[in-house]
Amino acid sequence: MMADKITPARVSLEDVARLSGVSTATVSRVLNGSAIVRESRKTAVEKACKELGYVINRAARTLASRKSMTIGAVVPTLAIETFSRPIDAFQKIIHQQGYTLLLANSDFDMDTELNEVNKLLEYGVDALMLVGHTHHPQLWKRLQQHPIPCIQTFSIDPQRPAVGYDSILASQQLLQHLLALKHRHFAVIFGSPPSNDRLSERLEGIRQGLQHAGLSLAAENCIENAFTMNDARQAMFRLLDGPQPPTAVICGNDLLAFGAMRAAKERYLRIPNDISITGFNDYEFAEHLEHPLTTMRVDLAGIGRLAASYLLATLNGHPAESLSCVTPQLIIRGSTGSAPQ
Amino acid sequence: MMADKITPARVSLEDVARLSGVSTATVSRVLNGSAIVRESRKTAVEKACKELGYVINRAARTLASRKSMTIGAVVPTLAIETFSRPIDAFQKIIHQQGYTLLLANSDFDMDTELNEVNKLLEYGVDALMLVGHTHHPQLWKRLQQHPIPCIQTFSIDPQRPAVGYDSILASQQLLQHLLALKHRHFAVIFGSPPSNDRLSERLEGIRQGLQHAGLSLAAENCIENAFTMNDARQAMFRLLDGPQPPTAVICGNDLLAFGAMRAAKERYLRIPNDISITGFNDYEFAEHLEHPLTTMRVDLAGIGRLAASYLLATLNGHPAESLSCVTPQLIIRGSTGSAPQ
DNA sequence: TTGAAAGCGCTAACAT
DNA sequence: ATGTTAGCGCTTTCAA
Numbered sequence A, B: 001m002m003a004d005k006i007t008p009a010r011v012s013l014e015d016v017a018r019l020s021g022v023s024t025a026t027v028s029r030v031l032n033g034s035a036i037v038r039e040s041r042k043t044a045v046e047k048a049c050k051e052l053g054y055v056i057n058r059a060a061r062t063l064a065s066r067k068s069m070t071i072g073a074v075v076p077t078l079a080i081e082t083f084s085r086p087i088d089a090f091q092k093i094i095h096q097q098g099y100t101l102l103l104a105n106s107d108f109d110m111d112t113e114l115n116e117v118n119k120l121l122e123y124g125v126d127a128l129m130l131v132g133h134t135h136h137p138q139l140w141k142r143l144q145q146h147p148i149p150c151i152q153t154f155s156i157d158p159q160r161p162a163v164g165y166d167s168i169l170a171s172q173q174l175l176q177h178l179l180a181l182k183h184r185h186f187a188v189i190f191g192s193p194p195s196n197d198r199l200s201e202r203l204e205g206i207r208q209g210l211q212h213a214g215l216s217l218a219a220e221n222c223i224e225n226a227f228t229m230n231d232a233r234q235a236m237f238r239l240l241d242g243p244q245p246p247t248a249v250i251c252g253n254d255l256l257a258f259g260a261m262r263a264a265k266e267r268y269l270r271i272p273n274d275i276s277i278t279g280f281n282d283y284e285f286a287e288h289l290e291h292p293l294t295t296m297r298v299d300l301a302g303i304g305r306l307a308a309s310y311l312l313a314t315l316n317g318h319p320a321e322s323l324s325c326v327t328p329q330l331i332i333r334g335s336t337g338s339a340p341q
Numbered sequence C: 001t002t003g004a005a006a007g008c009g010c011t012a013a014c015a016t
Numbered sequence D: 001a002t003g004t005t006a007g008c009g010c011t012t013t014c015a016a
Helices: A013-020 A024-031 A039-052 A058-065 A081-096 A110-122 A139-145 A167-180 A197-212 A229-241 A254-266 A300-315 B013-020 B024-031 B039-052 B058-065 B081-096 B110-122 B139-145 B167-180 B197-212 B229-241 B254-266 B300-315
Strands: A070-075 A100-105 A127-131 A150-153 A162-164 A186-189 A248-251 A276-278 A295-297 A323-325 A329-331 B070-075 B100-105 B127-131 B150-153 B162-164 B186-189 B248-251 B276-278 B295-297 B323-325 B329-331
Touching: A013 A024, A013 A039, A024 A039, A058 B058, A070 A081, A070 A110, A081 A100, A081 A300, A081 B081, A081 B100, A100 A110, A100 B081, A110 A127, A110 A139, A127 A300, A150 A300, A162 A300, A167 A197, A167 A248, A167 A276, A167 A295, A167 A329, A186 A197, A186 A229, A186 A254, A229 A248, A229 A254, A248 A254, A254 A276, B013 B024, B013 B039, B024 B039, B070 B081, B070 B110, B081 B100, B081 B300, B100 B110, B110 B127, B110 B139, B127 B300, B150 B300, B162 B300, B167 B197, B167 B248, B167 B276, B167 B295, B167 B329, B186 B197, B186 B229, B186 B254, B229 B248, B229 B254, B248 B254, B254 B276
Parallel strands: A070 A100, A070 A127, A127 A150, A150 A162, A162 A323, A186 A248, A248 A276, B070 B100, B070 B127, B127 B150, B150 B162, B162 B323, B186 B248, B248 B276
Antiparallel strands: A100 B100, A295 A329, B295 B329
């Protein structure tokens, strides 16, 4: 009905200047809060802005000022709590300082990640948040051409700014707990492609730990493509029906662990008497499951918060710790127990 | 070490033009894929881009072309699946078409939402996704000044484009199920402030349904500030200790229902013999709980997908259904049963 | 404290 | 098919 109406010319800073009887430079000064504007003019400008319903054009501002007041983030996916929580926290912090979030997904793929980073660079993001510390070989080169602060999350990296934890260590703590319970037959249900460095490291940690104990992880007992709870459940069935049924199953996160438990239960296995299961992250529900989950607690929101703080500090020219450790904590609950005889 | 290095002048389209011996217009044409460029020049331009590591400046492009290739979204929070899932799906779809997501949080607050929309408008988003259909009174006025496609989600709205469902109906279906099981004493554990129209409507639906059945909801039995699983658990304790202990508890989402169940269990109540509990959304874990949850299944990702499709179609000048219904489905499981005698 | 004016890097007529 | 050029709407010297 009103679809044909001509788009009204957007009101510009010049319109404001005209109405308030000052130059565009002065309007700009008021908008940017430069203190050196006489009060009377400032008021006039503000009044004009209101009257005209002026909305600043950030593209123009970005072009002229060379800063966009946006921060980019690339995460594997938002569909799981592991990333939606940090992003939620991250976004809230940067917003407080006037920044807007440009968000992209990598889908756990390094090429995609690089592409998205490129696109964010095109948009002129002032800073960048990434997940993990292994990226496309070209990524750092790109970031060198466009030197903006960049923080990596979930990992620690001696080379570059990061906020996270030592995945190897974390997985080994879990393993030690299981080893101390005399488990000897292990399986792993993980959920990400090889490009996920955190998971690779956790797997590596487990392998090392097992080797150290004179044990090893059978190939059939190493599932690496379980993403949803139901995937994990199916994986668990396969494990139980496999040649080397485990007595302890280490899962990539609490949701996968829940799926594994579920399968165990459907097979009438007692937890933890017949089988022990561990998670990761300590999602909110973990302690409330029928068999409260033994897991590593990770401060997910904290990761987002620290990443944001690092970037903001750097953007403001303040020195910032280039490595923040968010140490996961072993939470022992009822889902793990002594290995069956 | 290299911190002092002068920032190299960013390579511009003009540099590319110079190196490849064509005009800036031609470079622009190549970049934008206009078919009317001779192959040889096109190749030359592409080569020059690569050589120089050219990255387009979107701010400049946006300013000149008046479209930003960004889409804005304002959601209450990403910390719960209800919104992180649709956003994940939404983002994936718009990316496929070359759009980038600008994301903001409203924190369930209409003023904040308006502010964020304003900011997104400043950034020149080409389209907008919102949650719910009740917004700040000024919101539509703003959007009239900046006429861009806008889709509302989770609600249906006869006035404006929306993809969602009838909250009143959804809650009443749940209620009917409970009523049919002879329940007469109800309680509600919800999690959002009054500005959440979906929840208000669901509450309204329950009130109406109860009234129709000659029943009512005691004020003490209507909890409206439970956001986390643990909040719900505490709320449940209060309910059970209150003057009107319910036999059926309707929760705002599956996580809250889980919390409520947990509390019931701690009080040694049998589910569903002593008490029935319902959720909403059918999160992945809902069917796998010790007492599988009766809930309304909502296609969360579908909402995001449809919202994206609507916006994309509209941006491409294609006609699009301005109202898509995503009908929630009643899933009856073991958490509900006949009212105790 | 203020204004004039020169860009920022691109696109989009328009001309050729 | 390609080049010329005039902006897009702001910020930022530089002068006054």
